[in-house]
Amino acid sequence: MTLPCFKAYDIRGRVPEELDVALAERIGAGTASLLGPGPVVLGRDIRLSSPELQAALEKGFTGAGRDVIDIGLCGTEEVYFQTFHRQAAGGVMVTASHNPMGYNGMKLVREHARPISGDTGLFDVRDFAAGDAPLPSGEGVVRSDTDKTAYIQHLLGYVDVAALKPLKIVVNAGNGGAGLVIDELAPHLPFEFIRIQHEPDGTFPNGIPNPLLPENRAATADAVRAHGADFGIAWDGDFDRCFFFDSTGAFIEGYYLVGLLAVALLKRRPGGKIIHDPRLTWNTVEMVEQAGGVPIMSKTGHAFIKERMRAEDAIYGGEMSAHHYFRDFAYCDSGMIPWLLIAELVSQTGTSLGDLVADRMQAFPCSGEINFRVDDAKAATARVLAHYADQAPELDHTDGVSVEFGTWRFNLRSSNTEPLLRLNVETRGDAALLRARTEELTALIGGQAPQH
Numbered sequence: 001m002t003l004p005c006f007k008a009y010d011i012r013g014r015v016p017e018e019l020d021v022a023l024a025e026r027i028g029a030g031t032a033s034l035l036g037p038g039p040v041v042l043g044r045d046i047r048l049s050s051p052e053l054q055a056a057l058e059k060g061f062t063g064a065g066r067d068v069i070d071i072g073l074c075g076t077e078e079v080y081f082q083t084f085h086r087q088a089a090g091g092v093m094v095t096a097s098h099n100p101m102g103y104n105g106m107k108l109v110r111e112h113a114r115p116i117s118g119d120t121g122l123f124d125v126r127d128f129a130a131g132d133a134p135l136p137s138g139e140g141v142v143r144s145d146t147d148k149t150a151y152i153q154h155l156l157g158y159v160d161v162a163a164l165k166p167l168k169i170v171v172n173a174g175n176g177g178a179g180l181v182i183d184e185l186a187p188h189l190p191f192e193f194i195r196i197q198h199e200p201d202g203t204f205p206n207g208i209p210n211p212l213l214p215e216n217r218a219a220t221a222d223a224v225r226a227h228g229a230d231f232g233i234a235w236d237g238d239f240d241r242c243f244f245f246d247s248t249g250a251f252i253e254g255y256y257l258v259g260l261l262a263v264a265l266l267k268r269r270p271g272g273k274i275i276h277d278p279r280l281t282w283n284t285v286e287m288v289e290q291a292g293g294v295p296i297m298s299k300t301g302h303a304f305i306k307e308r309m310r311a312e313d314a315i316y317g318g319e320m321s322a323h324h325y326f327r328d329f330a331y332c333d334s335g336m337i338p339w340l341l342i343a344e345l346v347s348q349t350g351t352s353l354g355d356l357v358a359d360r361m362q363a364f365p366c367s368g369e370i371n372f373r374v375d376d377a378k379a380a381t382a383r384v385l386a387h388y389a390d391q392a393p394e395l396d397h398t399d400g401v402s403v404e405f406g407t408w409r410f411n412l413r414s415s416n417t418e419p420l421l422r423l424n425v426e427t428r429g430d431a432a433l434l435r436a437r438t439e440e441l442t443a444l445i446g447g448q449a450p451q452h
Helices: 021-032 050-063 076-085 122-130 149-156 178-188 218-227 254-266 282-290 302-312 337-349 353-363 377-391 431-445
Strands: 011-014 040-044 068-073 090-094 103-110 142-144 168-172 192-196 231-235 242-245 273-276 294-297 316-318 324-326 370-372 394-396 401-404 408-414 421-427
Touching: 021 050, 021 090, 021 103, 021 122, 040 050, 040 076, 050 068, 050 090, 050 103, 068 076, 076 090, 076 103, 076 149, 149 178, 149 337, 168 178, 168 218, 178 192, 192 218, 218 231, 218 242, 231 337, 242 337, 254 273, 254 282, 254 316, 254 324, 254 337, 254 353, 273 282, 273 302, 282 294, 282 353, 302 316, 302 324, 324 337, 337 353, 370 431, 377 401, 377 408, 377 421, 377 431, 408 431, 421 431
Parallel strands: 040 068, 040 090, 068 142, 168 192, 168 231, 273 294, 273 316
Antiparallel strands: 011 103, 090 103, 231 242, 316 324, 370 421, 394 401, 401 408, 408 421
16 A cells, blocks of 8 residues: 655645545554654644544554653644653654645654654654554553643743833734744733734635745735734744744745844854755855854755754754754744744844845845746756856755856755755845846746746
8 A cells, every 4th residue: 555645754645535544543553663662742733634633643652552642732843842841752743734725644753853754764654554464452541731831931931031122013823823822922922912813723714824825925914014013923834934024014035034043043152053955045154154153054854954953063954945943942943933033133133124134135135936847857957057057157966956156046956845846046136137047047947837
């Protein structure tokens, strides 16, 4: 039996066609055999199928003799936190993040919230789940514990709460789980929160929360302008990513947040190492070096970033896709820590978020990620490289291919998770060159109409 719901880093598929309760139970039993001694943390997102899938997972774990700590409705980062905070053997979050309605999935970690991906055991779980070996019949115990106090206190530890100003902030949970955390943080913070799409609702009345899609940004932008807010934040459903809007309602590319967050953390840990992905790099490298840090490039993807951060003892890692990783958060990604740090930065500097990034956007304008559906990604990449070969650019193959010229660069890579070729272009302060080269590359790549 093939199981298409098993991906490189996680499990995702249509329910019940590709992922159902019987399979979930086998996944629980298979995962139990991978882990060291101790209980397992289980949590779930707001999707309507999540409770039954979590219950089946619990059955698989307890049948394998594992005790389960059920933390209920939560974000992916809460499973990470509770796994390392409680020194559990591992954890599973039932979530399909920003996938369409009708999908669900799972993200798996072992001790210290280390990711379980294809090369660290996920495919062993798949092979067990696909087989017909009888399930064990142990007697593990399920204990429900939905208290978020330790997690909330941990989040507050990243900022000097006394130094925060009474900012007005639009928060858009997209009817996912982020609103529950905002409500627990609110009494500790001086902010005025403008809550939109706030209530968790698995029917997603406002559509699947994925602020990377331009059509999903209007609600947050409009609310920022209508309320005269200092900035806005929107999350995806399991809130492991957060997205920022300045006081005019303009969406800020995730790329520019990486440099800002790196500098904020380097103020506390001078000389620290900062991990970044290869797609867009010049702004991050310059900001990190000016702040006395050490920029280090890693392959894109949470498993690679986390592994490299551990190897380098890096204080922070950032991807332009709005994943932000923190050493003090067991090298895991969080959608809550970044906005707290940005609010602190705005409070301390007295400078608006828009002004904090304006000069960086001008210094290193970028295309944003453009996705192409092509029949043959390798052929398209070869065609692009052949076109520029006589200019003898610098090439780097850390992830896909990065092609660097004196005044501009681009990265072209196949998606790890979708049948797409992804393009990112940036220049040194030349918006006209950016447009020209992006158009040139778009024509060279061909394929179906590109999507941002």
